[in-house]
Amino acid sequence: MALFEVTDYDKKIWEEELKDFLPEKILDVHCHIGKPEFNKPAPPPDPKKEKRTVTWPGLVAKTYGMEELLETYQLMFPGKDVKALCFSNNGFGDAVNNYVSEETKRVGFYSLYYSHPTQSADEVERKIREGGFLGLKSYLDLAPAYIPRKEIRIFDFFPKYQLERLNEMGAICMCHIPRDGRLKDPVNLEQILEIRREFPNVRLIIAHIGRAYVKEDVGNAFTDYLNKEPETMYDFCANCCEFAITELLKNAGPKHAMFGLDMPILRMRTHRIEENGTYINLVPPGLYGDPSQDPHLREVSEEEAKKITFFAYEELLALKRSCEKLGLTRADVEDIMYNNAMNLIEGARKSIYGA
Numbered sequence: 001m002a003l004f005e006v007t008d009y010d011k012k013i014w015e016e017e018l019k020d021f022l023p024e025k026i027l028d029v030h031c032h033i034g035k036p037e038f039n040k041p042a043p044p045p046d047p048k049k050e051k052r053t054v055t056w057p058g059l060v061a062k063t064y065g066m067e068e069l070l071e072t073y074q075l076m077f078p079g080k081d082v083k084a085l086c087f088s089n090n091g092f093g094d095a096v097n098n099y100v101s102e103e104t105k106r107v108g109f110y111s112l113y114y115s116h117p118t119q120s121a122d123e124v125e126r127k128i129r130e131g132g133f134l135g136l137k138s139y140l141d142l143a144p145a146y147i148p149r150k151e152i153r154i155f156d157f158f159p160k161y162q163l164e165r166l167n168e169m170g171a172i173c174m175c176h177i178p179r180d181g182r183l184k185d186p187v188n189l190e191q192i193l194e195i196r197r198e199f200p201n202v203r204l205i206i207a208h209i210g211r212a213y214v215k216e217d218v219g220n221a222f223t224d225y226l227n228k229e230p231e232t233m234y235d236f237c238a239n240c241c242e243f244a245i246t247e248l249l250k251n252a253g254p255k256h257a258m259f260g261l262d263m264p265i266l267r268m269r270t271h272r273i274e275e276n277g278t279y280i281n282l283v284p285p286g287l288y289g290d291p292s293q294d295p296h297l298r299e300v301s302e303e304e305a306k307k308i309t310f311f312a313y314e315e316l317l318a319l320k321r322s323c324e325k326l327g328l329t330r331a332d333v334e335d336i337m338y339n340n341a342m343n344l345i346e347g348a349r350k351s352i353y354g355a
Contacts, residue, residue, distance in 0.1 A: 003071045004267060010309050014078070018313060021320050023334045026082045027341040028073075030174070030207060030237040030260025033103065034089030036063050038096040052141045052149045055294040056281060061264035064089050066103040069263060076312055085345065087137040087174070088114035089264070101131035110345050112137040112174055117144075117157045121165035128171065134348040135172025135203065136162065143178075152178040154191045160198070167199035170351025172344065176207045183210030183244075184219025189226070196229040203348050205258070206234045212244040214274040222251035233344060235260040240272045240314045241279075246322040254332040258341045259319075266312040271300075284308060 061068070066086075073082040086104050090096040092114050104111040113133040115124055124136065136158070140149075143156035154177060166173055177192075179185040188210065195204055212218045226232060234252060236245050237260030248257050268288075270281040280298050283291070284305035291297040300308070323333060 002075060003068055004075065006075050009307060010313065013309050013313050017320065018316055021333065022080060023337050024081060025338045026077060026080050026259065027338045028082060028084040028261045028263065029258045029341040030235050031069065031084040031086045031263045032089035033064055033066055033069055033086050033100060034096045035065055035099065038090035038093055038099065040093070050149050054296060056288065056297050057265045059288040060268045064264040066107060070107065072263060072267060076310060083109055085110045085112065085341065087112040092116045092142060097127070097131060101133065105132060110134055112172060114138065115162065116142055117159050119162070121161045124162050125165050125169065128352070134345060134352065135166060135174065137174040139176055140178040150180055153187055154178065163195060163199045163202060167201045170201045170203065170348060172203040172205065172348045174205045174207055177210050182217040183212040183221045184217060189221055192232065193225065193229055196232060203344055204232050206232060207237065208239050209234050209236050209244045209248050213239055213241055213279045214277060215241065215243040216277045218244050218247055222247055227251060232256065233258060233340070236315070236319065238262040238265055238311070238315065240318045242318045242321050245318055246325060249322055249326055249328065254328055254335050255340060257336050259337045261312050266310065266315065268311040269308050270311050270314070271308050272314060282308065
């Protein structure tokens with residue numbers, strides 16, 4: 001039995017829209033893997049404690065190991081050669097980091113170490129080298145608990161002493177920026193520039209185009225800030241905002257954009273819309289439980305649900321529209337879908353481990 005259903009509508013999207021648009025080789029630069037047994041027991045809900053993350057991503061898949069990932073690629077991208085840069089789907093911990101290291105080596109994929117801001121630079125480097133990792137991934141929920149969610153900064157979960165060591169190593173930093181202003185937030189933008197200025201050898205990836213999931217999230221980020229640091233890389237994983245993707249490709253250029261899926265999240269069956277300056281995931285009825293548990297979820301009718309495909313396909317359709325709008329070439333698409341990420345990975349590998 002297949003891991004999930006691929007409907008006739010999904011097959012139609014693949015055959016008519018995506019199959020020929022995509023190159024034969026694909027590198028997913030943003031992928032989570034793990035196992036339920038690596039999850040730490042959740043503390044009882046505290047109504048006084050501010051929640052730092054949204055709920056809906058955790059509703060897509062309860063388990064997502066390497067075998068599930070490989071089957072997902074076969075189901076969604078039949079006939080394509082897909083590889084991934086992977087990191088933990090269970091947060092920080094030795095067990096899941098070891099799992100990521102072992103599984104990516106086994107199948108010939110690549111990996112990042114999921115770090116904690118309390119780790120010393122020496123510990124971070126040791127963990128990277130022991131596991132054959134290419135750099136770090138961390139997350140805003142690891143920032144010290146006393147910092148209010150809206151005030152978290154990049155350096156609260158990627159402290160400078162860790163970035164300095166990554167700079168010495170020439171390693172990758174996969175940065176999921178915090179704050180409600182997302183990409184356009186001035187604190188985020190200044191700290192991105194600070195990282196590029198102080199740690200120029202860090203191979204910095206701004207994940208999700210800085211969480212610019214709707215047009216309002218972009219602001220003047222590219223025109224007034226990020227144009228000063230043209231070497232920064234961006235992935236557009238879990239991003240269906242055609243405006244944001246177009247602005248990325250137009251301003252940073254197709255050599256600085258990378259494909260990612262944020263698996264297992266993009267297994268989700270959804271059509272994303274923009275409404276009142278935020279995003280809404282339209283989903284089939286009953287598929288992800290009670291939609292009231294997250295303001296970004298909204299169920300549609302059974303009839304409408306027949307025309308809802310994978311989140312992954314929605315992202316790629318937005319990319320295709322952007323590429324057509326800007327007149328990008330087949331070579332540009334190959335760079336975005338594979339070459340840029342492979343060059344970044346190979347650069348990090350050689351810098352950390354030698355030729």
